[in-house]
Amino acid sequence: xxxxxxxxxxxxxxxRFAIPMMIxxxxxxxxxxxxxxVVGRCISSDALAAVGTTGNVIFFLSTVIMGMCNGAGVxxxxxxxxxxxxxxxxxxxxxxxxxxxxxxxxxVIGTVFAPSxxxxxxVPEEILGDSVQYLRICASMLVFSAAFNASGALLxxxxxxxxxxxxxxxxxxxxxxxxxxxVLVFHMGVAGVAYAxxxxxxxxxxxxxxxxxxxxxxxxxxxxxxxxxxxxIRILLRMGVPTALQSSMISLGGMSVQGLVNTFxxxxxxxxxxxxxxxxxxxxxxxxxxxAMSVFTGQNIGTGNFERIRDGLRKTLFLMVTSSxxxxxxxxxxxxxxxxxxxxxxxxxxSIAYGxxxxxxxxxxxxxxxxxxxxxxxxRGSGDVGVTVVTGLSELAGRIIFAYTLTIPFGVWGIWxxxxxxWACGCIIPVVRYYSGxxxxxxxxxxxx
Numbered sequence: 001x002x003x004x005x006x007x008x009x010x011x012x013x014x015x016r017f018a019i020p021m022m023i024x025x026x027x028x029x030x031x032x033x034x035x036x037x038v039v040g041r042c043i044s045s046d047a048l049a050a051v052g053t054t055g056n057v058i059f060f061l062s063t064v065i066m067g068m069c070n071g072a073g074v075x076x077x078x079x080x081x082x083x084x085x086x087x088x089x090x091x092x093x094x095x096x097x098x099x100x101x102x103x104x105x106x107x108v109i110g111t112v113f114a115p116s117x118x119x120x121x122x123v124p125e126e127i128l129g130d131s132v133q134y135l136r137i138c139a140s141m142l143v144f145s146a147a148f149n150a151s152g153a154l155l156x157x158x159x160x161x162x163x164x165x166x167x168x169x170x171x172x173x174x175x176x177x178x179x180x181x182x183v184l185v186f187h188m189g190v191a192g193v194a195y196a197x198x199x200x201x202x203x204x205x206x207x208x209x210x211x212x213x214x215x216x217x218x219x220x221x222x223x224x225x226x227x228x229x230x231x232x233i234r235i236l237l238r239m240g241v242p243t244a245l246q247s248s249m250i251s252l253g254g255m256s257v258q259g260l261v262n263t264f265x266x267x268x269x270x271x272x273x274x275x276x277x278x279x280x281x282x283x284x285x286x287x288x289x290x291x292a293m294s295v296f297t298g299q300n301i302g303t304g305n306f307e308r309i310r311d312g313l314r315k316t317l318f319l320m321v322t323s324s325x326x327x328x329x330x331x332x333x334x335x336x337x338x339x340x341x342x343x344x345x346x347x348x349x350x351s352i353a354y355g356x357x358x359x360x361x362x363x364x365x366x367x368x369x370x371x372x373x374x375x376x377x378x379x380r381g382s383g384d385v386g387v388t389v390v391t392g393l394s395e396l397a398g399r400i401i402f403a404y405t406l407t408i409p410f411g412v413w414g415i416w417x418x419x420x421x422x423w424a425c426g427c428i429i430p431v432v433r434y435y436s437g438x439x440x441x442x443x444x445x446x447x448x449x
Contacts, residue, residue: 005159005299006081010312014292014319017161022288024165027172029281034172035193036277038179040270040342045351047190048342049266050130052273053123056258058138060251061110065102065146067244068095072236073153074243074381077295080158080218081302087232088218092154093225094232098240099150103143110139121259124266130190137191141198144205151208154219156295167207175200242385246392253399253422257415260403264412271354272415274342279362282331285323286366289316290373297381306440313378313434320370331363358416365420372423375430384439391429398425 005013040048072095079087110117114135115128123131148171152164175196182192212219261272293316300308339355379387399422406414433439 005296006303006305006308010296010308011315011319014289014296014312014315017156017159017295018288018292018319019161020165021156021161021291022284024161024168025284025288026281027165027168029277029284030172030176032280033277034176034179035197036274037342038183039190039193040274040348041344042183043189045270045343045348046127046266047130048273049269050123050127050190051134051193052276053121053127053258053262053269054118054131054135054138055273055276056251056254057117057121057135058110060248060255061106061139062142062145062149063247063251064106064244065099065142066149067242067247068098068102068236068240069146069149069153070247071238071240071243071385072150073157074294074298074383075235075239076154076157076219077298077381078302078383081299085218089220089222090225090229090232091236092219092221094229094236095150095154096221097226098233098236099146103146107139107142110142111136114139121255122262124262127266134190134194137194138198141201144198144201147205148201148208151205151212154212155208155216156291157298158216158218159295159299160216161292163208163211164204167204170207171200171204174203239383239385242389243380246388249389249392249396253396256400257403257418260407261415267348267350268354268412270343270348270351271358274339274351274355275358275362277342278338278359282327282363283366283369285327286320286370286373289319289323289370290377292316293374294377294381297378298383301382301440309378309382313374316374316377317371320374321367324367324370327366328363331359331366335359335363354412357413361416362419365423368420368423368427372427372430375427375434379430379433379439382439384433387429387433387439391426394429395422395426398422 005017035051036048039051072091076088076091079085079091114132118128118131118135148164148167152167155161155163178196178199179193182188182196186192188195258272261269293312296312297309300306300312335356336352339352339359343351345352376388376391379391399418402421403415403418406417408414410417
């Protein structure tokens, strides 16, 4: 079901769009959590550290691909809002050509240079073998993840957040089942967890692609648009490259901090991995509401309805603040039971204690992330791409500088404090940009009408 966000009550539309997306993202993160639990409980804490330290590398390799998908989603949302359906088909064809090149390059880099990349972030030798194996499997099968991200972004751009939800539900249960079979029955170790993940991604991609070809004619890949379409490729690159750069910067910050975490040993590495996986679930409420606001902005800027966008932002901020308070309460009250799911309290109490510290700090700071996502997604949805890059730079710089500086007097606590402080840095630029009003003139489709 598509959703026209240019009419109707903004609060209702934002919630209707965000809830299926949030549930879908939660299922996506669920199989990451299952990976963590299976590895930590059924293999070892060292294996958990190996999978965890590889996660930032995989995310970094994927950011270019995901950035192009998200950039195309913003562009198509604007075409959808302005009823330019032929340009939507052109956008899909251009996206497929760009993604094909990116997938090939990124997969080769991740597969061939896996040992060098992992040594660069100071992965301990005792877990390097498992880390390399996990990275090579995921990198070589990156096409499945890219296909789901692309098809999911296309569907969400026209207001369909339910189909990606159904795809993720199927993928999550597939991943859980295969994890248990590959690890507990066939004793495949870390490789089994990696294969379960990529097979689940394949299933989710197929569901979305089949749905597009059955029900979304405006998103079809048409042969007549597969010829060289440089103008459309330029439009997608104009949005996709800055979006990818922003994500890459955040990921680089994560990799840099991961390297610092690795110097504290596998106990802290396991704690860091647990909290990142838990945070990836809890923060989905914030990111889903933000993504809804991005689509809302994209569709409405296509019609030039700026007052409606302002009203949507007010509703988004209310939802963000409310959600952040609830998240903080849940995290603070249940952090120890949640952490105990992943590691045995009797044998890994030190890792759980470190994880409890970190989870408490970021739980309290979720409101900062909510405000940042609210304003940033208005800017992103408008097509004001340069600001997203600068915001990513400020967040990256903040995270690295705070982490490496604060560990000198505070030890591992410096790493924990760097995350909320980097969110605060990321807030400043989009808030200032929004109130300047300059984002209103940055529409991609109105510039290329």
